[in-house]
Amino acid sequence: MTTVAIISQKGGAGKTTLALHLAAAAVDDGRVALIVDTDPQATASQWAGWRKDEPPEVIDSPPPRLAAKVEQAQAQGAEFIVIDTPPHADSAARAAVEAADLVLIPCRPSAFDLSAIQTTSKLVQLLRKPAFVVFTAGPPNAPRVYQEAGELVESFGTPPCPFQMSDRAAFRHASAEGRTAMELEPDGKAADEVRQLYKWTCRQVDVLAKYQDGKAAA
Template sequence: MHTIAIVSQKGGAGKTTLAINLAAAAEQSGFTALVIDTDPQATASQWSAWRQGLPPEVIDSAPPRIAAKVEAARAQGARTIVIDTPPHADTAATRAVEVADLVLIPCRPSAFDLAAIKTTVQLVKLLGKQGWVVFTAGPSFAPRMYEEATALINSFGINVCPHILSDRAAYRHASAAGKTVLEFEPNGRAAWEIAQLHTWTCAHALITTCAQVGSAVR
């Protein structure tokens, strides 16, 4: 059982795409998943409406209610909870990070996007949470570019997830059809990327949860 906050102060980073596909990967793995949509634009909620009741479930929430909705979802059996946050919303981001076991910061590997995540990184560090930057919407193979971007992010005092979500048309086509990439193109590269990222997030959320339990016992 874990809660993942998807946070970035930069618009267009792919937060909603990451949130709905990670939740779908959890469902495909046999876990009940929930997306909490805190964005006033309600993109995830609109996508859910297009699906006409198919999982993962998406509910909306005002920032002050995030913690209560996470607890209610856990009580009702949700195993994976993904919180989708809007850009430039400090309150929603703060509340999401506070309740998260793991924070993912999606970021395009461009100079402007990399510079813009400093505020988000500072928030994650201030709240003492485990955060990782996930590269999104970049080229599938550009090792030098990713090495340079990783070095810059590491200088901010945060780590980079080893799994990249490349710029693939499948993400756009799937969302427009009210689907996930796992459904739209199950044997495609986008589906493989999401599956790999989901496995990785489960492992890191488990490590964090175990560490918290150990601290409580001590």
């Protein structure tokens, strides 16, 4: 089983969008995926309600119960768990990091957002968990922006993920409809970004993803 924590002390970083799409990519990859929503705003849970019974399943959990919920989900057959956390909540972030195999820190590639993730970087370093910064909601075609942002987060002690989730309309439209970018535009650029990020995530925890050339293998 793989457990990925999505954490950031900065609001508006795209945590829930990243969590939903990673879990949905795992479902497309033929795995039993689950999102654990620790955010009191329950955005992920609301999205799941719009989807009716379509996977991935979303359950909520207060931070003190998170480890038990993850263990229970594993016992019930969950293969890929993504923990979505609220901003400005040290207890939830710490519990998520402790329960995770891998930590992803979403961050917009802007000066204020980049500066704000230093607290999150220090937390994962303190708890000695593998962690990467995932740039979100940035310009689709701006390699220099991502290069400079990557160099900065590297200086914080947390390396950047080589794949981004750019600012694309498909992410906004899909979430508003209780769908994913892969469902809305299966061959679109947003969907491809998610698949690449999912494959990379799996490699970090030594899980073989079935995606090949941007599409699920038969």
